[in-house]
Amino acid sequence: MKEKMIEGFKKVFGGDGDIRVFFAPGRVNLIGEHTDYNGGHVFPCALTIGTYAAVRKRNDRTLRFYSENFEEVGVIESSIDDLVNRPEEQWTRYAKGVIWAFKEHGFAADTGFDFYCKGTIPNGSGLSSSASLEILVAKVLIELFGFDTDMFNSAIYGQYAENKYVGVNCGIMDQFAIAMGKKDSAIFLDTATLKYEYVPVKLDGIRLVIGNTNKKRGLGDSKYNERRAECEHALSQIQTVCNAASWGALDEAGFEKCRSAITSPVEAKRAKHAVYENRRTIEAVEALGRNDIARFGELMNASHVSLRDDYEVTGKELDTLVEAAWEQPGVIGARMTGAGFGGCTVSMVRAEKVDDFIKNVGRIYAEKIGYDADFYVVDIGDGPVEL
Numbered sequence: 001m002k003e004k005m006i007e008g009f010k011k012v013f014g015g016d017g018d019i020r021v022f023f024a025p026g027r028v029n030l031i032g033e034h035t036d037y038n039g040g041h042v043f044p045c046a047l048t049i050g051t052y053a054a055v056r057k058r059n060d061r062t063l064r065f066y067s068e069n070f071e072e073v074g075v076i077e078s079s080i081d082d083l084v085n086r087p088e089e090q091w092t093r094y095a096k097g098v099i100w101a102f103k104e105h106g107f108a109a110d111t112g113f114d115f116y117c118k119g120t121i122p123n124g125s126g127l128s129s130s131a132s133l134e135i136l137v138a139k140v141l142i143e144l145f146g147f148d149t150d151m152f153n154s155a156i157y158g159q160y161a162e163n164k165y166v167g168v169n170c171g172i173m174d175q176f177a178i179a180m181g182k183k184d185s186a187i188f189l190d191t192a193t194l195k196y197e198y199v200p201v202k203l204d205g206i207r208l209v210i211g212n213t214n215k216k217r218g219l220g221d222s223k224y225n226e227r228r229a230e231c232e233h234a235l236s237q238i239q240t241v242c243n244a245a246s247w248g249a250l251d252e253a254g255f256e257k258c259r260s261a262i263t264s265p266v267e268a269k270r271a272k273h274a275v276y277e278n279r280r281t282i283e284a285v286e287a288l289g290r291n292d293i294a295r296f297g298e299l300m301n302a303s304h305v306s307l308r309d310d311y312e313v314t315g316k317e318l319d320t321l322v323e324a325a326w327e328q329p330g331v332i333g334a335r336m337t338g339a340g341f342g343g344c345t346v347s348m349v350r351a352e353k354v355d356d357f358i359k360n361v362g363r364i365y366a367e368k369i370g371y372d373a374d375f376y377v378v379d380i381g382d383g384p385v386e387l
């Protein structure tokens with residue numbers, strides 16, 4: 001891949017000089033959905049698919065970006081003196097946002113660079129192609145400019161870029177999972193404290209299968225910010241009767257005791273999901289620790305039901321894919337993953353059943369939805385690297 005990236009770089013930007021190649025993964029969340037902005041736990045892992053970039057420092061202040069995934073838009077040119085969010089700058093806004101966020105935190109790039117990239121994550125599928133690009137740019141900045149910061153802080157700067165520059169109120173999960181990824185482990189992260197633990201997910205004879213609904217979505221046009229606002233409003237009401245800094249601070253009983261303080265039944269459902277999903281995530285990690293995969297799978301399924309009925313972020317494409325998965329032999333558990341409203345599902349499937357699983361679920365999906373889903377059997381990989 002390194003040679004291919006350098007070759008591609010030279011075709012677009014020409015010349016020689018020191019061309020360096022970097023990679024940042026995508027991520028999938030195993031359980032703990034819509035808990036990261038509610039002070040709860042998440043349990044994501046980095047993937048071996050992700051985003052590659054070939055990069056060369058320039059002597060001036062110009063930034064030039066090119067993506068093989070958006071060939072039709074060609075080279076997008078900007079400058080490190082113009083870190084302003086312009087919609088016409090399309091995908092490069094995520095890259096510029098990170099350059100801006102680093103600058104805001106005292107790490108200002110003093111020259112521009114040429115940036116040629118290629119993603120192996122399907123865009124808009126819910127496997128965090130945008131956070132992968134953000135953390136890739138963070139890695140590039142650290143290596144090119146020798147900034148004295150690390151991947152942990154990069155996750156924070158990546159989220160800062162997305163919140164304050166791109167304008168999406170996402171939590172820390174995606175950037176954290178990508179920046180801190182570790183081969184064959186998932187990250188059990190407490191989003192209230194940013195304390196985390198690597199938990200081995202080397203499951204003998206079980207594969208992770210991603211199902212892509214091929215229903216495109218972006219966080220910007222989803223109801224993501226609306227869900228977040230609903231949770232915040234309900235929290236402000238419950239805080240009049242109980243002492244909870246966030247939904248993650250309550251267990252099921254604590255929530256049920258104060259629930260009546262929430263005036264909107266819809267908001268009460270959203271809050272219930274946030275509390276119960278956090279508890280499910282803690283329990284799921286415990287189950288994994290004692291090798292109780294069956295329980296882990298049940299909790300994945302319960303997570304989907306809650307996202308479907310209480311949080312209402314699934315939709316017919318995700319429900320069809322997950323409900324078809326539940327019926328298949330060899331399936332330990334299946335749920336939607338990421339923000340929802342389209343995007344991907346994640347299933348744990350016995351290795352010998354994976355082919356039948358893909359065939360059967362694919363057929364049911366195409367019959368019901370009218371177009372095909374895609375499937376990827378994925379591996380858990382490391383965080384960003386220079387190749």
Ligand code: GLA
Nearest residue numbers: 033034170171172173338339
């Ligand atoms: C998106 C956001 C994350 C998280 C998930 C839902 O992926 O970027 O911060 O909120 O949705 O769990």
